[in-house]
Amino acid sequence: MLTQKAKYAIKALIFLAQNKGLVKTKDIAEKARIPKKFLESILLELKSHKLVASIQGAAGGYYLLEEPSGITLALIYRIFEGPIALVPCASMNFYQPCSDCEDEQSCQIRAAMIRVREQTLKVLESITIQQMVDGEDKQQA
Amino acid sequence: MLTQKAKYAIKALIFLAQNKGLVKTKDIAEKARIPKKFLESILLELKSHKLVASIQGAAGGYYLLEEPSGITLALIYRIFEGPIALVPCASMNFYQPCSDCEDEQSCQIRAAMIRVREQTLKVLESITIQQMVDGEDKQQA
DNA sequence: ATTAATTCTACCAAATTAGTAGAATATAAA
DNA sequence: TTTATATTCTACTAATTTGGTAGAATTAAT
Numbered sequence: 001m002l003t004q005k006a007k008y009a010i011k012a013l014i015f016l017a018q019n020k021g022l023v024k025t026k027d028i029a030e031k032a033r034i035p036k037k038f039l040e041s042i043l044l045e046l047k048s049h050k051l052v053a054s055i056q057g058a059a060g061g062y063y064l065l066e067e068p069s070g071i072t073l074a075l076i077y078r079i080f081e082g083p084i085a086l087v088p089c090a091s092m093n094f095y096q097p098c099s100d101c102e103d104e105q106s107c108q109i110r111a112a113m114i115r116v117r118e119q120t121l122k123v124l125e126s127i128t129i130q131q132m133v134d135g136e137d138k139q140q141a
Numbered sequence: 142m143l144t145q146k147a148k149y150a151i152k153a154l155i156f157l158a159q160n161k162g163l164v165k166t167k168d169i170a171e172k173a174r175i176p177k178k179f180l181e182s183i184l185l186e187l188k189s190h191k192l193v194a195s196i197q198g199a200a201g202g203y204y205l206l207e208e209p210s211g212i213t214l215a216l217i218y219r220i221f222e223g224p225i226a227l228v229p230c231a232s233m234n235f236y237q238p239c240s241d242c243e244d245e246q247s248c249q250i251r252a253a254m255i256r257v258r259e260q261t262l263k264v265l266e267s268i269t270i271q272q273m274v275d276g277e278d279k280q281q282a
Numbered sequence: 283a284t285t286a287a288t289t290c291t292a293c294c295a296a297a298t299t300a301g302t303a304g305a306a307t308a309t310a311a312a
Numbered sequence: 313t314t315t316a317t318a319t320t321c322t323a324c325t326a327a328t329t330t331g332g333t334a335g336a337a338t339t340a341a342t
Contacts, residue, residue: 001223002227004332010250011250024286026286035331035332037333040288044290054288056287056289057288057341058286059340059341059342060339061288073257085142102174108276109155111273112268116268120264123260123264127253127257132252145301146300146301165318167317176302178302178303179302184319195318197307197318197320198308198317198319199317200318201308201309201318201319202319203319
């Protein structure tokens with residue numbers, strides 16, 4: 001399951017995609033029903049990953065840096081949830097040896113989990129913010 | 142990522158699959174390197190879901206109730222991690238409306254997440270304990 | 283200067299995770 | 313029938329994560 005934070009991030013990105021140009025945090029918070037203070041920290045995180053940029057000051061706000069069609073669920077997932085793999089030793093972007101692993105090369109779980117990660121990654125990379133904006137019906141073709 | 146508990150459960154199930162018949166908790170704990178007390182609670186949980194059964198007393202132990210080829214990662218995931226879907230409103234087995242949802246029917250996130258769940262479920266159902274026992278090379282065919 | 287926005291620093295309560303301790307119960311064997 | 317050893321049940325606990333909030337500092341347009 002996604003954390004609330006990741007879900008808010010998706011909602012915020014959808015809102016930014018639907019409102020091209022500069023948007024105030026306050027507007028996103030109200031229209032997308034996200035606690036404003038919490039949203040601020042989420043936007044900063046998105047900014048640090050170059051998905052959005054901001055302008056400070058009274059006429060400031062946030063805007064998308066990437067095409068909505070280029071923002072995949074895989075990308076968002078990795079920012080807010082970390083590894084897509086089910087075990088650290090099967091991760092591409094967050095590889096870590098498992099704490100209790102004896103021999104990684106012969107690990108039966110790891111081999112299976114790498115296959116799971118490969119498939120899951122395909123799925124998460126196939127879903128984009130643009131698709132969510134367009135809605136389900138436009139996926140048919 | 143899987144919790145440690147789920148990972149231990151998989152290790153325990155692999156061990157039981159490789160050692161047909163009655164196996165003592167102590168043996169599983171030592172050979173699969175799982176903290177014994179923690180393992181006990183995991184085995185009880187597997188028992189309550191009818192994946193294993195036990196015999197009490199001095200000559201007791203645990204044994205598999207299901208064919209290793211019938212124990213899918215999806216099944217294990219649901220027992221120890223809960224929903225496979227990324228949001229509660231997209232879950233089959235653990236459906237719940239999202240706390241902040243305005244209109245489920247028109248929710249752009251839900252539509253996408255249902256597609257993710259459908260694909261993810263296929264992946265998790267395609268991986269079984271038997272496959273992990275056999276090892277990666279035997280998956281080629 | 284005032285106003286209104288982003289940014290930064292620091293909290294905080296509740297839930298989850300990864301266990302442990304110890305008693306109770308069941309059963310095989312001496 | 314005692315003893316040894318196994319499962320089972322009840323109750324804790326420390327550390328981490330989650331989902332926020334509060335308030336001050338900074339930035340920039342009017």
